[in-house]
Amino acid sequence: MDQTTPDQPIVPVPPPWKLKGTIYVLSFWTKEEMPVIAYSPLEAKSPFADPAASGEHLGGLSQIQIIRYTDSPVGPYDELIVCPGFFAYTKDDDKGESKRMKNARVTRVYVSQKSTCWNGRISEYIFIIYVAILNN
Structure with missing residues (x-):
């Protein structure tokens, strides 16, 4: 159940979230x-989905995750995550040399509560933690 009504503002909940x-x-x-499921139609033509801008898709182990949170700072909610495998990217090492690397990428996240969506979008920290957890 959503913690807000249409006329009620969404309460900011800063990270970290337990x-x-x-x-x-x-x-x-x-x-x-x-x-085909990797990106939503609205994101399919964005720089995030452009291999030249954000790295080419390499494939490999992929996941769809369904998460039912029973306890969170914004109440219970559900989440669906699409991680379509690994992507290549370049990173400069300590010597300034460009190294080709790869990592998994989350391309779609859906949540069942508007307060969760809003707080997740304003807090990059939550998304970074998410990606770090998926890549360990």
């Missing part, structure tokens, strides 16, 4: 060709 819940993971393998 969350409790259950996660269901569907793992599958993707080829180098980008899966």
Whole structure:
């Protein structure tokens, strides 16, 4: 159940968040060709989805995650995450040399509460923690 009504403002909840819940993971393998489900139609033409701007899709182990949070600072909510495999990117090392690297990337996140969506979007910290957890 959403913690706000249409005429009620969304309350900011700063990070870090302590969350409790259950996660269901569907793992599958993707080829180098980008899966159709990877990006929403609104993001499909954005720099985030452009291989030249944000790295080429390499494929590999991919996941769809369904998470049911039973306890959070904004109340219980559900989340769906799409991680379509690994992407290549370049990073300068300590010597200033460009190194090709790869890492998993979350391309879609859906939540069941507007307060969760709003707080997640204004707090980059939450998204960074998310990506770090997925890549360990």
